Amino acid sequence: MHVVELRFECFDNTTITAAEQAINGLLEAYRANGQVLGREFAVAFNDGEFRVRLLMPEKSSLAKRYNSPWVEHALGKLTEAKLLHPREKYIGQDINSEVTSTETPSWQLIYTSYVHMCSPLRNGDTLQPIPLYQIPATFNGDHKRIIKWQTEWQACDELQMAAATKAEFAALEELTSSGSDLFRRGWDLRGRVEYLTHIPTYYYLYRVGGESLASEQQRPCPRCGNQDWLLDEPLLDMFHFRCDDCRIVSNISWDHL
Missing domain, CATH: 3.30.70.100 (Alpha-Beta Plaits)
Incomplete structure (x- = not known):
């Protein structure tokens, strides 16, 4: 940056x-x-x-x-x-921020966290942020909807990281459930980006909780029930699951790693 x-x-x-x-x-x-x-x-x-x-x-x-x-x-x-x-x-x-992606990715993903100010569109090969203005406008001439989604995701992430109020549980539901409003909007934006760029685009579904490492490794894709989405090796040392049909990547619960 x-x-x-x-x-x-x-x-x-x-x-x-x-x-x-x-x-x-x-x-x-x-x-x-x-x-x-x-x-x-x-x-x-x-x-x-x-x-x-x-x-x-x-x-x-x-x-x-x-x-x-x-x-x-x-x-x-x-x-x-x-x-x-x-x-x-x-x-x-800026020495405190990430280096922007300069190469066309083979795949990309929608990913952010409360500590990131950079673009939520990431190069799937390197995880480096891709400037939003480098892709066609997603809606109404710019990328306001993606920026708004990012702000909401980060607000939920900050609440669950603070773990100080009952709001933590509502925030976690938005971050981790494939049935949440936050997921629905983000997953739809992912589809719009893929349509505009012609590059496979995935959504990162955050995961915490779970009973054990073994049960985590056996959990199916929450959207289609795919049992074979666990990867042999994690992508970018971070994503342990990928469903190519649903365009979702996720992690084994951080509680068991």
Whole structure:
């Protein structure tokens, strides 16, 4: 991942409110298209210009060729707010984040966790994140639905990791059940991505609990009942099960590994 600073200069008299709405609208449009990562952006005003530092999948993430219609619309709103289009200043590579995938995968998967800010679309050969703007828009011109699903998955993951309230059990149900709303939406998004990219795309179904290692190894695919989805060797040292019919990968319960 890479860090860049955007600088917005005024070309005429404006107000903080107008500038705030225009800049935040652009940042949200970038986020919905996967061009910038994270949820909160600190916008500072100093010496007559607005500045914000952003985390991006690639150095070229803000290139015009990747812009969604909503990004282009938001850029137009900057002019209405008397702001020039932003100037970019490259800061450097972020040492605390993952390296973006640059090769076409033989398969890919939808996978995230509460500690990841990167794209939830992963290269199945390396597990490296694939920038969402590198694939066709999934719905309505961008990838807002995938970003929203990722936010919900991460919220449930954080609740179950904290294990401090009864909400943990409801969150676990969403993460681990093939009948949950979270699974249904994510699995449908997976299918949409596969249709658009023509690359086999899988959904990661999180697994904890279970009675024993032996019972875990014998559990069938929760969607179709396939008894032969246990792999001889785990994929990427993480996924012990794969059902090619249902496009699901999963793990042996972390409680028994």
